[in-house]
Amino acid sequence: MKTNHPGPLVGILSARKADGSIAGNGPLFIALQKKLISLDGKSFVFIPEDAGIDHIMGYTFLPEQNHWKKEKFRYPDIVYNRVPFRKSEQSEQCQQFFTILNEKNIPYFNPCFIDKFELYELFKRHSFLKTFLPETILIEGKKDLFLFQKEHKSIYLKPTQSSKGKGILRLRLTDAAELQLDGIHQHELFKSFDHFWEKYGVELLTKNYLAQVEIKSAKYKGNRFDFRILAHGEDKGYTVTGVGIRQSQTQDITTHIPSGGRLLPYEILQTNEHDNFIEAIVPEIGMALSDRYGYFGEFSIDAGVSMTGHHYIYEVNSKPMRFDEEEIEEKKMEQLCRIFLQLSDYEN
Structure with missing residues (x-):
């Protein structure tokens, strides 16, 4: 003491x-x-x-x-x-x-920011967490991405080291056998994969992009939504601090509020299935991260549910952004201060 x-x-x-x-x-x-x-x-x-x-x-x-x-x-x-x-x-x-x-x-x-593909590989080795992962590859060459896109038809392209939805793109095969590329503020059509790669290949390789299959997300009143989950360390495990909903509006590439998404209270869409999923993944993610990188006292999770009811883990953020829900922010303060007291031996 x-x-x-x-x-x-x-x-x-x-x-x-x-x-x-x-x-x-x-x-x-x-x-x-x-x-x-x-x-x-x-x-x-x-x-x-x-x-x-x-x-x-x-x-x-x-x-x-x-x-x-x-x-x-x-x-x-x-x-x-x-x-x-x-x-x-x-x-x-x-x-x-x-x-x-x-x-x-x-x-x-x-201890550190998390590389998205490193995270995928970490969870892929986890017997429980791997069941919630969308299929993902690291883009290492033209052929890899071509085969992945050909198989899945609609995929997301994400920089492995970014946050807040920056740099995210969606690549879809249209009915006319063209490739449609959509970003937050861009829409392009390509006659073939070769034409697409000619324009974007260098950027995808130099900025270390991954490709991830697009999940057909469940919708609420016509628009897709995701879960934003805040978690903190507690004793020897992890606990859910708060859950919010982010819903796409003007574009459906991402639900991030800075990119036009909107906030909904979790209670509107809360179900026992959602609760059970969130309660189950938080301690497993916390322990997996801390075992791999060093102690994570807090993190946030971007997760979702498909139209068929299957839950998915999309991303984990080691430096959570501010939650717009004031009650979650207040609880975050309490949790952080509890961790400060606990780890520095001032806890009663």
């Missing part, structure tokens, strides 16, 4: 933006600080470049003055990884900082 102050000192790891400012979810950081203060704890936001041998320069939020203050801090009791950019997280300085944390026996969670 730590005795030098009443509650834990939590370090929130972020990165610097191109303009020199600190990146990250400011409202989340402020909400966490307020919650921690109520638990006799304290948090500060910092970047790896500002970590010295014994101290770290960081920023703490002062609720009474409503502003951020730069201070020198001792090394925290626990680090919450919220580095928002893959490139920053993979940098030598960031990786060296994780090494320092390991040497100092300081726990940290959410």
Whole structure:
């Protein structure tokens, strides 16, 4: 048990933006600080470049003055990884900082972003989770994709290292034996696969795309919908923090709200089958991720259900975006602070 102050000192790891400012979810950081203060704890936001041998320069939020203050801090009791950019997280300085944390026996969670195809391969080896995976291949050449598209007729193309639906495309064989390519803001027709590959082949290979069979999604009032599931570590397992529905509107490529999707309360579509699916996959996903990468204190899942009632896991996100449902965000604060207390040995 730590005795030098009443509650834990939590370090929130972020990165610097191109303009020199600190990146990250400011409202989340402020909400966490307020919650921690109520638990006799304290948090500060910092970047790896500002970590010295014994101290770290960081920023703490002062609720009474409503502003951020730069201070020198001792090394925290626990680090919450919220580095928002893959490139920053993979940098030598960031990786060296994780090494320092390991040497100092300081726990940290959410160790890394997840590569979509690595995730697929991880779950494919899992006897239970593999039953919920849409068939997927890594695009390594023209022939692989041609055969995959020929077999499935309608497929999604996704960058293996992206989020929020960025870069996602759908490729369909039309009744006229042409290929139709649809993105969030693009629609193109190609007379043959050769014509398509000529235009997009280099991009698909250099940006490490995967191809995934399109699932004919169940619909609500004429539009497809997905589940957004937030999960957190609890004791030695994982628990569901909240579930929301995202529904496509102006386009049906993705249900992400920044791309025109809309929010629906889970209760509208809630069934025992959906509940059982969600409750079953969360602990298995949490344990599989932590066994493979290191401790995941939180993650979110994009999942869906087909028109025939089969459930699917589409993606898992290691740095969950803000949920628009306020009750889920509030519960997230409670869960995160519980993890902070638990991992830093301040839990009663």
